[in-house]
Amino acid sequence: MPAPQTTSQPTPNAIEIRGLTKIYAAAGGNPPKQALKGLDLAIPAGSIFGLLGPNGAGKSTTINILAGLVRKSAGQVRIWGFDQDVNPRQSRAAIGVMPQELNIDPFLTPRASLEVQAGLYGVPKSERWTDELLDLVGLSEQAESYSRHLSGGMKRRLLLAKALVHRPQILVLDEPTAGVDIQLRDMLWRNVRRLNDQGMTIILTTHYLEEAEEMCDRIAIIDRGKLILSEDTRTLLGHADSKTLIIDTGEARALPALPEGTRAERREDGRLAISYAPSHIATDALIDALRAASLPIRDVAVEAPDLEDVFLRLTSH
Numbered sequence: 001m002p003a004p005q006t007t008s009q010p011t012p013n014a015i016e017i018r019g020l021t022k023i024y025a026a027a028g029g030n031p032p033k034q035a036l037k038g039l040d041l042a043i044p045a046g047s048i049f050g051l052l053g054p055n056g057a058g059k060s061t062t063i064n065i066l067a068g069l070v071r072k073s074a075g076q077v078r079i080w081g082f083d084q085d086v087n088p089r090q091s092r093a094a095i096g097v098m099p100q101e102l103n104i105d106p107f108l109t110p111r112a113s114l115e116v117q118a119g120l121y122g123v124p125k126s127e128r129w130t131d132e133l134l135d136l137v138g139l140s141e142q143a144e145s146y147s148r149h150l151s152g153g154m155k156r157r158l159l160l161a162k163a164l165v166h167r168p169q170i171l172v173l174d175e176p177t178a179g180v181d182i183q184l185r186d187m188l189w190r191n192v193r194r195l196n197d198q199g200m201t202i203i204l205t206t207h208y209l210e211e212a213e214e215m216c217d218r219i220a221i222i223d224r225g226k227l228i229l230s231e232d233t234r235t236l237l238g239h240a241d242s243k244t245l246i247i248d249t250g251e252a253r254a255l256p257a258l259p260e261g262t263r264a265e266r267r268e269d270g271r272l273a274i275s276y277a278p279s280h281i282a283t284d285a286l287i288d289a290l291r292a293a294s295l296p297i298r299d300v301a302v303e304a305p306d307l308e309d310v311f312l313r314l315t316s317h
């Protein structure tokens, strides 16, 4: 992909959010709603960053503020080093957003959609990369079809291409795989990885925690308008401090004396499951202790907590 269009300030963080507050005005008999309550968040340049949180946490509000679609009530937002209030044009140029809703003009062809979008961003004709983009998202064959004839998956791919017309440094994907088939999901993730390899910072929200665990190198969890934590995915998974050793003990049924702080149960398949806190006892020390207690060990596996465990514990929803 050619270099991004915007001249940028070198910054370790692609996005810096400080004290971000959003109060939606009262409407239709509903009282005002404070969706963001002083959110602080830094998103490192070059990362694939997952923004997670339960329903109503404020993810879409945050993304819409970044995209310039919702006005913040207070706080500071810097995008690629540009303050949104001081340099609105530059901060907008640094970011591309693939929204959740399929907001595509049904009477435009994919090619025309991309050209219109490029016009909106002021991309000169000589710097447009419409054909490459159509190819990137696999829509070259449909380039001249009316968008209303595209399948739901094709419309999503067009949205991805639209988010990229101005070669942003940062790409935001809001629930990109909600309700999409496996083929489209794979296409999306392939593209996301490729763009990230080329230096693009990727921010995504998803309800699929497995997906976040697999794709994101850093994850922030927000809840009720506030940041709960923002950490490397590996560190985050380490937080649960709970693992389970699964042991095939063969015919032997008697439980050995277990080290302090561990808990054992027999699973339906007959295997012994011993839960322990890695910070308290290391896996190999636990196995040594079980051997010393003459427990027959025919086979052994370790189950580590996944993001879902951590997420549920931190958000208690």
Ligand SMILES: Nc1ncnc2c1ncn2[C@@H]1O[C@H](COP(=O)(O)OP(=O)(O)OP(=O)(O)O)[C@@H](O)[C@H]1O
Pocket (backbone or CB within 6 Å): 024, 025, 033, 034, 035, 053, 054, 055, 056, 057, 058, 059, 060, 061, 062
């Ligand atoms: N336009 C609006 N007017 C009033 N309240 C709103 C508006 N948009 C969102 N809210 C409220 O603000 C809070 C945060 O909503 P937001 O959509 O940002 O959360 P979310 O984390 O994206 O949730 P979800 O995972 O369900 O999409 C919710 O309580 C929501 O009802």
